[in-house]
Amino acid sequence: MTVTAPAPTNTQTSTTDVLLDFSNVEMTFPDGTIALHGVDLVVKRGEFVTVVGPSGCGKSTLLRIASGLETASNGVAQVGTDRIGYVFQDATLLPWRNVTANVELLAELHGESKKDRAAKAREAIELVGLGGFEKHLPKALSGGMKMRASLARSLTLDPELFLFDEPFGALDEITRERLNDELIELFNAKQFAGLFITHSVSEAVYMSTKVVVMSGRPGTIVETFDVPFPPTRDPEVRFTPEFAALVGEVSHALRKGHGNS
Amino acid sequence: MTTISNETTVGDGIDNVEGHPTPELPATLSTTPAKKKKRGLSRWLPPLLVFLGIVVVWYIISLFVLDPHLRFLLPLPQDILFKGFLDPLSFNALMVALYQTVIVAMLGLAIAIVIGVIWAIAMSQAKWVERSLFPYAVILQCIPILALVPLIGFWFGYEFPSRVLVCVMIALFPMVNNTLFGLQSVDKGHRELFKLQGANRWTTLGKLSLPAALPAIFAGMRISAGLAVVGAIVGDQFFRRGTPGLGILISNYSSRLQGEQLFATIITAALFGVVVFWLFGLLGRRAVGKWYDFT
Ligand SMILES: Nc1ncnc2c1ncn2[C@@H]1O[C@H](COP(=O)(O)OP(=O)(O)O)[C@@H](O)[C@H]1O
Ligand SMILES: [Mg+2]
Numbered sequence: 001m002t003v004t005a006p007a008p009t010n011t012q013t014s015t016t017d018v019l020l021d022f023s024n025v026e027m028t029f030p031d032g033t034i035a036l037h038g039v040d041l042v043v044k045r046g047e048f049v050t051v052v053g054p055s056g057c058g059k060s061t062l063l064r065i066a067s068g069l070e071t072a073s074n075g076v077a078q079v080g081t082d083r084i085g086y087v088f089q090d091a092t093l094l095p096w097r098n099v100t101a102n103v104e105l106l107a108e109l110h111g112e113s114k115k116d117r118a119a120k121a122r123e124a125i126e127l128v129g130l131g132g133f134e135k136h137l138p139k140a141l142s143g144g145m146k147m148r149a150s151l152a153r154s155l156t157l158d159p160e161l162f163l164f165d166e167p168f169g170a171l172d173e174i175t176r177e178r179l180n181d182e183l184i185e186l187f188n189a190k191q192f193a194g195l196f197i198t199h200s201v202s203e204a205v206y207m208s209t210k211v212v213v214m215s216g217r218p219g220t221i222v223e224t225f226d227v228p229f230p231p232t233r234d235p236e237v238r239f240t241p242e243f244a245a246l247v248g249e250v251s252h253a254l255r256k257g258h259g260n261s
Numbered sequence: 262m263t264t265i266s267n268e269t270t271v272g273d274g275i276d277n278v279e280g281h282p283t284p285e286l287p288a289t290l291s292t293t294p295a296k297k298k299k300r301g302l303s304r305w306l307p308p309l310l311v312f313l314g315i316v317v318v319w320y321i322i323s324l325f326v327l328d329p330h331l332r333f334l335l336p337l338p339q340d341i342l343f344k345g346f347l348d349p350l351s352f353n354a355l356m357v358a359l360y361q362t363v364i365v366a367m368l369g370l371a372i373a374i375v376i377g378v379i380w381a382i383a384m385s386q387a388k389w390v391e392r393s394l395f396p397y398a399v400i401l402q403c404i405p406i407l408a409l410v411p412l413i414g415f416w417f418g419y420e421f422p423s424r425v426l427v428c429v430m431i432a433l434f435p436m437v438n439n440t441l442f443g444l445q446s447v448d449k450g451h452r453e454l455f456k457l458q459g460a461n462r463w464t465t466l467g468k469l470s471l472p473a474a475l476p477a478i479f480a481g482m483r484i485s486a487g488l489a490v491v492g493a494i495v496g497d498q499f500f501r502r503g504t505p506g507l508g509i510l511i512s513n514y515s516s517r518l519q520g521e522q523l524f525a526t527i528i529t530a531a532l533f534g535v536v537v538f539w540l541f542g543l544l545g546r547r548a549v550g551k552w553y554d555f556t
Pocket of ligand 2: 061165
């Protein structure tokens with residue numbers, strides 16, 4: 001897939017840095033459900049965009065269109081790479097494969113050699129802090145560890161565009177915050193284009209360079225916030241007045257958008 | 262099993278070595294002590310007592326209720342043991358028949374498994390194939406096989422092949438049905454995971470659908486195995502040419518009023534059924550027990 005998007009307004013980014021470019025995207029399902037309506041969204045390399053919105057507003061649909069699982073019924077949905085990582089809400093590990101074999105799966109499906117995929121898996125497993133658990137089956141892992149394995153599996157693709165669909169939604173607060181920090185670290189190291197969905201406003205503000213607020217169904221983008229905090233997030237930033245103010249603004253926009261539906 | 266404590270140690274290890282935060286403790290495994298199988302007396306005593314009760318009632322009926330000349334209806338247990346099982350002549354006939362029945366049942370089962378799995382895979386590949394073929398699986402299940410027996414005899418003779426065929430026909434449906442169910446119950450998220458990587462249908466079948474269907478396939482195998490034993494004995498009683506199996510032996514002994522041998526043969530057939538059921542349960546646990554709670 002190649003990007004034929006119009007030249008971005010920012011002159012410092014070349015066209016290849018635009019990894020996701022949605023313009024006026026609509027999604028109407030065969031049963032008549034209008035999930036998305038007039039969505040414009042650009043995600044560039046080095047951006048971590050978080051989408052918040054009421055449940056059922058079409059957030060997952062947005063990612064499914066970006067990944068190619070679903071085709072937009074109207075508008076233009078362009079994606080500038082075929083290296084797309086996609087982390088679902090469920091870890092979706094194959095229960096009969098141990099951690100290593102699960103992490104190797106994607107490379108295996110692409111027909112890579114045993115040696116290559118073993119090397120990739122080893123590196124990814126180390127990156128997510130699962131070293132020592134290579135031989136464990138998913139059922140012997142906690143929710144957080146399963147999510148790490150799922151993350152490692154996507155990392156083996158070395159994604160340029162990384163989609164996350166409420167990946168930490170089912171985890172407890174402490175685990176979630178730890179994984180937030182590790183994901184930020186990964187993002188800062190790899191500088192992919194991130195599109196992250198969450199229903200937690202404070203997670204959104206903490207994680208991202210940009211927060212996008214969607215309205216209730218049919219989902220459309222009601223407001224976008226740039227996040228001013230430095231890329232290497234200090235967990236303490238959560239306790240600053242600036243953070244609280246931004247969370248407040250986003251929450252407000254969310255409530256307003258919800259009311260419109 | 263000490264996996265839990267192992268994992269804890271390993272988790273602490275990476276924290277120290279790599280500076281990674283310790284991953285959360287793993288979920289508790291399903292092998293907590295409370296769930297461990299009870300062994301010993303408390304497990305075996307109740308069924309043993311029931312068994313003793315049955316033996317006592319048996320003796321009472323055999324000794325005091327039945328006229329001596331009607332004792333073949335329920336022979337004394339020791340007579341079944343010594344005349345029915347251990348008498349060299351009876352023992353020989355029993356073993357030959359058992360061997361024959363085992364061969365017929367297992368061959369029929371093997372064929373049913375192969376055909377059943379292939380049939381189900383074919384149906385899982387496209388809705389129209391399923392719509393075309395599934396009704397025939399149901400019909401096969403619904404026809405009383407006994408009604409077909411004369412026809413099978415006409416076509417395939419009254420020996421070994423017909424006996425195997427009856428086994429196959431009786432054992433086929435659970436294999437088809439369970440395999441299809443297994444193949445179709447693959448998690449949607451897993452399917453999309455494969456689809457996102459552009460995996461073709463054969464890769465998806467080999468690496469996803471079939472492994473995911475294994476628990477259902479093994480459950481089907483256990484049911485089919487039991488049915489194959491029934492099929493072998495039933496088939497035997499209709500197709501009486503060639504080496505006799507347990508079924509022929511049973512009808513011979515009953516027509517000759519040889520109660521001790523008859524009981525010994527019936528007990529052997531029952532034990533064979535139990536062993537097969539247990540064996541295929543064991544096989545299932547061996548194959549998928551590590552990741553699936555196969556019971
Ligand atoms: N395949 C589908 N067919 C019909 N409706 C669908 C389908 N997928 C999702 N929807 C509907 O579209 C809306 C948006 O769904 P989704 O994107 O999953 O929402 P979110 O992830 O924001 O909770 C929901 O109302 C959902 O019921
Ligand atoms: Mg969703």
